[in-house]
Amino acid sequence: MTVLRSILLFVLAAIAEIGGAWLIWQGVREHRGWVWIGAGVVALGAYGFVATLQPDANFGRILAAYGGIFVAGSLAWGMVLDGFRPDRWDVLGASICLIGVAVIMYSPRSA
Template sequence: MKAFAIYALVALAEIGGCFAFWAWLRLGRSPWWAGAGTLSLIAFALLLTRIDASVAGRAFAAYGGIYIIASIAWMRVVEGARPDRWDLIGGAVCLAGAAIILLGPRTA
């Protein structure tokens, strides 16, 4: 359960950082948004190293599903766009895949 809480923070940092660059470059916001985005992306990288996994690739792969769910939530909460059923079905499939990768039994 601790891993999912860390992954939630990782997703918030990554999506927030990427959105800050989006706001600067696509929405015409101040260049200061790029600075905030850079700090947020640094936090993303640091937080992702806190995942308890034997190899980095497994932590990154499991994060992919969490990222997709968080992106759909961001779209709804921050951008005000309602996800359609395909967004939700795809997100559920990705979240199931992340759970399998992260929680699957390991032999060694």
């Protein structure tokens, strides 16, 4: 159950952070205005809180592992919302990152 909770929190963090950055991008680069930018700032703030809910207490480990989630999630976000089509190198790189997440977060450790 702890691993499932951790994965769900990583997904929620990715939605908040990537979504927040995307909203700001839309507000600035696509000229959608301050409401989009403000929503992005709120979402980015929410990301900061979600990360604190991870079961592991080590800040560095959580943020290092989340980096891999961010890479894969950013590509997925681009596919769903912007019509981006990753090439094989994008997929390979994201896969390597997700393997890194699994090693960092879910490898057995001695207490």
